[in-house]
Amino acid sequence: MKVAERRMLRWMCGHTRLDRIKDEVIRDKVGVAPVESKMREAMLRWFGHVKRRNTDAPVRISERLALGGERRGRGRPKKSWGEVTRQDMAQLELNEDMTLDRRVWRWKIRVEGIHSPSLAEGHSKTVSLPPLLG
Numbered sequence: 816m817k818v819a820e821r822r823m824l825r826w827m828c829g830h831t832r833l834d835r836i837k838d839e840v841i842r843d844k845v846g847v848a849p850v851e852s853k854m855r856e857a858m859l860r861w862f863g864h865v866k867r868r869n870t871d872a873p874v875r876i877s878e879r880l881a882l883g884g885e886r887r888g889r890g891r892p893k894k895s896w897g898e899v900t901r902q903d904m905a906q907l908e909l910n911e912d913m914t915l916d917r918r919v920w921r922w923k924i925r926v927e928g929i930h931s932p933s934l935a936e937g938h939s940k941t942v943s944l945p946p947l948l949g
Contacts, residue, residue, distance in 0.1 A: 820850045852926040855903050859924040862900050866914040 824841050825831065842849075865874050878897075904910065907924065914920050 816850060846928045848926045848928045856924050856926045858896075858900065859903060859907075859909075860921065863914040863917065863920045863924070866911060867917065 821838050821841075824838075824845050824847070825836075828841050828844055830836050830841065865878075868875050909923060913923060
């Protein structure tokens with residue numbers, strides 16, 4: 816996935832591998848966030864949505880289902896959605912209680928590009944948590 820992403824970024828800039836330009840330089844030039852980070856953001860956004868649902872909702876009931884009886888293939892077992900989510904939450908220092916406040920959760924999991932066009936022009940940008948209405 817990372818190789819395909821870098822290839823597309825080089826193509827967007829009009830460079831080839833023969834130009835021998837570092838990936839970091841191209842990423843800075845384009846100013847986009849890594850696809851892997853954006854996929855993590857989308858998965859954690861869905862996780863927050865699921866956790867905010869009522870425990871009687873079908874999507875929450877499916878969390879408690881125990882699947883068994885199927886035979887596994889050889890090799891290392893595939894990671895489950897829950898395992899990957901727990902690893903991503905540990906990496907971002909998040910816990911499940913944070914999902915209850917949607918605004919805070921979305922702010923914590925947000926992945927932005929390396930820079931926005933306004934930052935490229937020299938404007939400063941401060942990021943702060945928006946005030947809660949209540």
